[in-house]
Amino acid sequence: MLKIDDLHVTVGGARVLNGLTLEVPQGEVHAIxxxxxxxxxxxxxxxxxxxxxxxxxxxxTYDGRDLLALPPExxxxxxxFLGFQYPVExxxxxxxxxxxxxxxxVRKERNQPEVDAFEFLALVREKMRLMRMEESFLSRGxxxxxxxxxxxxxxxxxxxxxxxRLAILDETDSGLDIDALKIVAxxxxxxxxxxxxxxxxxxYQRLLEHVVPDRVHVLVRGRIVKSGDRxxxxxxERRGYDWLAAEAA
Amino acid sequence: MSGDLTQRIAQExxxxxxxxxSAVVAHARRRRAIDALVARGLPTTRDExxxxxxxxxxxxxxxxxxxxxxxLTQGSLPSAIRGYAPIPGYTRYVFAxxxxxxxxxGPAAPQAGVTVHAPxxxxxxxxxxxxxxRGSEPEGAFELLNEAFAVDSAEIEVASPxxxxxxxxxxxxxxxxxxxxxxxxxxxxxxxTVAPRCQLxxxxxxxxxxxxxxxxxxxxxVQMHDGASIDHYRVQQLxxxxxxxxxxSATVGRSATYRLHSIGxxxxxxxxxxxxxxxxxxxxxxxxxxxAGDRQQVxxxxxxxxxxxxxxxxxxxxxxxxxxxxxxxxxxxxxVRPGAxxxxxxxxxxxxxxxxxxxxxxxPQLEIYTDDxxxxxxxxxxxxxxxxxxxxxxxxxxRDMAQRLLKWAFLEDVVSRIAVVELRTQIEQSLAGQIEExxxxxxxxxxxxxx
Numbered sequence: 001m002l003k004i005d006d007l008h009v010t011v012g013g014a015r016v017l018n019g020l021t022l023e024v025p026q027g028e029v030h031a032i033x034x035x036x037x038x039x040x041x042x043x044x045x046x047x048x049x050x051x052x053x054x055x056x057x058x059x060x061t062y063d064g065r066d067l068l069a070l071p072p073e074x075x076x077x078x079x080x081f082l083g084f085q086y087p088v089e090x091x092x093x094x095x096x097x098x099x100x101x102x103x104x105x106v107r108k109e110r111n112q113p114e115v116d117a118f119e120f121l122a123l124v125r126e127k128m129r130l131m132r133m134e135e136s137f138l139s140r141g142x143x144x145x146x147x148x149x150x151x152x153x154x155x156x157x158x159x160x161x162x163x164x165r166l167a168i169l170d171e172t173d174s175g176l177d178i179d180a181l182k183i184v185a186x187x188x189x190x191x192x193x194x195x196x197x198x199x200x201x202x203x204y205q206r207l208l209e210h211v212v213p214d215r216v217h218v219l220v221r222g223r224i225v226k227s228g229d230r231x232x233x234x235x236x237e238r239r240g241y242d243w244l245a246a247e248a249a
Numbered sequence: 250m251s252g253d254l255t256q257r258i259a260q261e262x263x264x265x266x267x268x269x270x271s272a273v274v275a276h277a278r279r280r281r282a283i284d285a286l287v288a289r290g291l292p293t294t295r296d297e298x299x300x301x302x303x304x305x306x307x308x309x310x311x312x313x314x315x316x317x318x319x320x321l322t323q324g325s326l327p328s329a330i331r332g333y334a335p336i337p338g339y340t341r342y343v344f345a346x347x348x349x350x351x352x353x354x355g356p357a358a359p360q361a362g363v364t365v366h367a368p369x370x371x372x373x374x375x376x377x378x379x380x381x382x383r384g385s386e387p388e389g390a391f392e393l394l395n396e397a398f399a400v401d402s403a404e405i406e407v408a409s410p411x412x413x414x415x416x417x418x419x420x421x422x423x424x425x426x427x428x429x430x431x432x433x434x435x436x437x438x439x440x441x442t443v444a445p446r447c448q449l450x451x452x453x454x455x456x457x458x459x460x461x462x463x464x465x466x467x468x469x470x471v472q473m474h475d476g477a478s479i480d481h482y483r484v485q486q487l488x489x490x491x492x493x494x495x496x497x498s499a500t501v502g503r504s505a506t507y508r509l510h511s512i513g514x515x516x517x518x519x520x521x522x523x524x525x526x527x528x529x530x531x532x533x534x535x536x537x538x539x540x541a542g543d544r545q546q547v548x549x550x551x552x553x554x555x556x557x558x559x560x561x562x563x564x565x566x567x568x569x570x571x572x573x574x575x576x577x578x579x580x581x582x583x584x585v586r587p588g589a590x591x592x593x594x595x596x597x598x599x600x601x602x603x604x605x606x607x608x609x610x611x612x613p614q615l616e617i618y619t620d621d622x623x624x625x626x627x628x629x630x631x632x633x634x635x636x637x638x639x640x641x642x643x644x645x646x647x648r649d650m651a652q653r654l655l656k657w658a659f660l661e662d663v664v665s666r667i668a669v670v671e672l673r674t675q676i677e678q679s680l681a682g683q684i685e686e687x688x689x690x691x692x693x694x695x696x697x698x699x700x
């Protein structure tokens with residue numbers, strides 16, 4: 001599904017990713033963990049195509065296609081979804097109709113007709129119930145005046161409606177209380193499927209108690225220094241990151 | 250240069266003077282206006298409040314009024330105004346190159362309580378309401394120019410017939426320019442008086458028929474008696490080569506409310522000066538201005554609001570977008586006179602730079618001569634927000650669509666205040682550029698399904 005090979009990335013002249021290699025097979029959930037500044041969010045942004053991130057070496061293949069050659073909007077239409085660490089407020093642009101436009105963009109790529117307005121609303125309402133979001137979110141501006149937790153739930157709502165094939169969730173757990181974390185985890189789990197892969201970028205392992213990953217990778221100074229199963233996350237919780245940083249040095 | 254130009258204007262006026270109708274402006278007044286204009290001269294970009302204006306086109310203008318010979322009909326408007334639709338319940342008055350075009354106006358029957366006349370066609374008596382003290386004499390060069398050369402005028406008086414409760418009156422006044430500046434100038438003139446407690450809804454448009462480089466110098470005078478209310482929509486959508494000089498003066502009486510919406514989209518060079526005199530206690534102004542410039546357009550607006558009485562209020566917002574190599578400016582000055590205690594003003598001026606070679610200038614100014622006032626202002630100018638753009642792209646939206654959407658969202662809080670649906674729809678179409686995407690944009694902005 002996703003194959004990252006020897007990826008080198010600089011941001012504003014600074015080297016952030018230094019030969020990152022990672023493979024996420026179809027249907028698996030992989031967690032990327034690491035200390036602050038290790039390049040976790042950079043990885044998420046590079047995969048989604050944010051401008052300002054310069055790939056100096058390496059490749060990213062998604063579904064056999066050169067992902068880095070695609071502009072961000074095409075990646076989205078091909079089923080790549082980024083759940084933002086800091087979802088952007090866009091006053092004046094309607095939240096639910098942005099979602100509809102996003103869904104239609106994906107459907108167009110798949111040669112499907114535009115979604116029926118009533119079916120769409122029914123779908124959104126169903127997913128909103130799952131995310132415990134109030135009806136009023138339908139009429140609000142994109143993330144406008146949302147609390148931190150509401151923004152994160154809104155990201156997951158978008159993911160549930162768009163049904164991406166590759167979901168990259170960038171610290172979706174940060175800033176959530178335990179109840180909101182459970183709701184978000186439920187949302188993610190409800191979407192786990194054989195044809196879908198997840199990359200969970202997180203600093204703490206508590207999300208992984210609710211969304212059990214197939215693999216855990218530790219990112220230090222822009223490269224994967226250790227990979228393992230879920231027990232690695234627990235070990236990191238116990239021992240911190242310093243011992244790995246020392247090993248990597 | 251300015252002196253040579255005013256001399257030339259005076260000469261052109263001397264030649265034309267005989268033929269200018271005294272029913273519109275008395276000959277003696279025209280003479281005084283020319284003298285004052287020669288004495289004060291035309292502004293230059295060295296003048297503080299004219300820094301952003303484009304005055305060069307004036308050199309090529311023939312100032313004598315163009316001899317209008319347009320034969321306009323009811324069907325003429327849709328070809329001059331893209332997406333035009335008549336507004337139900339409104340009576341329309343069309344002026345071609347400054348003269349009333351009866352054939353395109355209608356419906357003929359005037360509404361109860363409103364007197365509209367154009368001196369070129371009727372010998373009706375002048376409005377009977379006493380004129381208000383404007384606070385200042387016509388002083389602007391372009392106001393004087395209009396006074397000297399105007400060939401016709403839309404004279405509107407709204408009053409309540411005895412014993413009848415005031416009902417809001419709806420009027421649309423359309424000024425069409427068609428001639429080139431070498432042939433002569435167009436002088437739209439509009440004078441509005443609203444009696445106590447009466448209400449007026451007024452749509453004023455400035456448009457072009459054809460693509461001539463017209464010179465249009467408009468003058469609007471608004472007088473509002475105590476408790477009167479006006480919703481005034483001014484839309485400037487002149488052709489791409491036109492030059493527009495505009496002066497609006499308004500006097501607002503006690504507890505009267507003036508809601509002024511100004512939408513600037515057209516012309517090569519446009520300059521609008523707005524002076525509002527809040528003369529009576531509790532007088533209120535809401536000024537909402539939008540300007541969208543592209544190519545090499547220059548859209549400049551200067552608004553002075555004079556708080557001359559206690560508890561007067563101003564709410565002013567401006568949203569301007571400069572794309573291409575255009576220059577868009579809004580200079581908003583608020584004066585609070587001694588004795589205007591309890592005055593309250595709020596300015597929110599925002600500019601969006603959408604072209605690498607474009608320029609945006611927003612400037613709030615405050616002059617306060619009394620204590621006990623509340624004046625707040627915010628002014629920002631910046632580029633399209635890259636993080637917002639990336640967020641929309643990451644959800645699969647076209648780049649073009651995403652950029653247009655963000656520009657719209659930026660204008661939205663001012664455009665959405667246009668309460669006349671037919672007008673708002675037409676403005677939205679003009680802003681959207683591509684009509685086929687309008688429904689999609691509308692949905693994204695308002696969350697309202699396409700109609």
